[in-house]
Amino acid sequence: xxxxxxxxxxxxxxxxxxxxxxxxxxxxxxxxxxxxxxxxxxxxxxxxxxxxxxxxxxxxxxxxxxxxxxxxxxxxxxxxxxxxxxxxxxxxxxxxxxxxxxxxxxxxxxxxxxxxxxxxxxxxxxxxxxxxxxxxxxxxxxxxxxxxxxxxxxxxxxxxxxxxxxxxxxx
Numbered sequence: 001x002x003x004x005x006x007x008x009x010x011x012x013x014x015x016x017x018x019x020x021x022x023x024x025x026x027x028x029x030x031x032x033x034x035x036x037x038x039x040x041x042x043x044x045x046x047x048x049x050x051x052x053x054x055x056x057x058x059x060x061x062x063x064x065x066x067x068x069x070x071x072x073x074x075x076x077x078x079x080x081x082x083x084x085x086x087x088x089x090x091x092x093x094x095x096x097x098x099x100x101x102x103x104x105x106x107x108x109x110x111x112x113x114x115x116x117x118x119x120x121x122x123x124x125x126x127x128x129x130x131x132x133x134x135x136x137x138x139x140x141x142x143x144x145x146x147x148x149x150x151x152x153x154x155x156x157x158x159x160x161x162x163x164x165x166x167x168x169x170x171x
Contacts, residue, residue: 001056001067001123003027003114003130006036006084008072015100017111017134018071026130027114029071038085039066042113044106045082049160050089052152055121067117071110091116092151092164097140112140119148120160 005018007029013019021027030036040054056065068084082088093105094116101107108116111130115137118127131137141148147167154160 001065001118001121001126002039004037004039004066004068005029005110006033006068006070007031008070011072016071017098017109018069020133021111021114021130024133026133027110033083036068036084037066039068039087040117041068041070041082041084041086041088042091042117043070043082043084043088044090046088046090048089049092049157049164050117050120051154051157051160052120052122053156054087054089055123067114069110069113089117089157091120092160093147093167095143097136097143098134099136102139103143111137115140116144116148119144120151122152 003021003026005027007018018027018029022029068086070082070084091108091113094108096102096104096107096109096112098109098112111134115127115131128141131140147163150163151160154163
């Protein structure tokens, strides 16, 4: 899957996981909404959760073989900012492993969002590849090993939400 980022540039460039992915040619940054290609848009405000059903199949066009994320500060993330073309999906309950938001549910940085989505869509090795560029990358997979496996085994979004509800009930 190709990784694309609508890059706002409003956070610390030294800590920006999207910029680091781009430096390693693992993601493409886009400075404008209109230049960002359509795909599966990772949107925390989406009505439907990402599930294995969203994985591209052999008959899908390029649109479904792209993951698109918005890289912006959590302080400025608003529903209107996610006006990107494509199929919008939210990520289910996952815990951040990065040093800034370590242990915080739903506060993933861009590489963690991509990695979580890739695991759910059956692309574990690609998730490991992109997280391998970060000293703390393995921590994200370790913290979320069980939920990622359970989400990847779901049949659809409804099942993903049911699994998520199990974790939220424990919080």
